[in-house]
Amino acid sequence: MPHITLGSDEPGIRGLFRYRPETAGPLNELAEVLLRGDSTLSRGERELIAAYVSGLNQCRFCCSSHSAFAAAQLPEGAALVEEVCADPSAAPIPAKLRALLAIAAAVQQSGRNVTGEHVAAARAAGATDREIHDTVLIAAAFCMYNRYVDGLATVAPDDPAAYARAAEQIVAVGYTGTARPATS
Template sequence: MPHIPLPEGYPGIRSLFMYSPVTAEPLNHLVQTLLHDKNTSTLTPGERELIATYTSRLNECKYCATTHGAIAKFQLGGNAGLVNNILQLNVQEAELSDKMKALLAIAAKVQQSGKNVTKADIDHAKQAGATDKEIHDAVLIAAAFCMFNRYVDGLATWAPDDPAVYDAIGKQRAEEGYMTKPFVVSSH
């Protein structure tokens, strides 16, 4: 049960956005820029969603990890196996480029503490083909998702158990981005 009264039928961060539209607007713009807009990063939207998924999973935020995993699946052409590896924290076994593995390793360090990222981590990512901008984006996505995860879990929002709900959210967000209203989930 949420710690504060939230609108019924909206899971996770969506209930918080409905509760406080004034804070929802800039947060939606941030996540739209970080994850969905195609001209803001050389990482694909699917790759950026994987960073959000991985960070959220490391933070044990069920709603965010499952939602962004579903979005990544749609962004990556239905690659559920890859997303499942990320959700199970099996990055090394995942069918990912060395660059993405290095960026996910940096995201994992950011999830613990920004100060855990070392010059060796950055050098490794660059040797694997990551640009300065891609390293920047991975760090920013991981840092932002630590905030989002703590927002969602800090107010004990509702996270559905039905995988079909996440698939529906994933399909909608992959197609429309983050600036559209969420649909209502009928029951919990």
């Protein structure tokens, strides 16, 4: 049960967005740019970063949501998402994504935990400065989103089908409700 009365039965961040629509707009716009905007990282890869960080933060709603969103946009689907969230060092992913996930994990601990070695490893694996930047920002933003969701004790559905339905909507119309063509 949420710590405050939200006036909505919507789970997780969706209930919080209904409670404060004036803050929902900018937060959804940030998610839209980070996870669906122009990028050399695919939408699925960016959702995977969000899911991974949310899992590290033990935010059940966000991890389940973004895992479903990643699975819906990655050819390897849910099996790969589960492997990455369990142990990215053993998952069958490109070296660049593995290096970016290491940066995301460092950000999740503290922004100051990102080292020159992390950045050098990502660059050596083919990551661009923009991909490194966006990975840091996705990780930092999801630490905020996770703390927002869990700090107010929002409800997280137990039924995986609820997250799959949300994934269909996110893939179709995004975070702001306006469909954009896939560019990555």
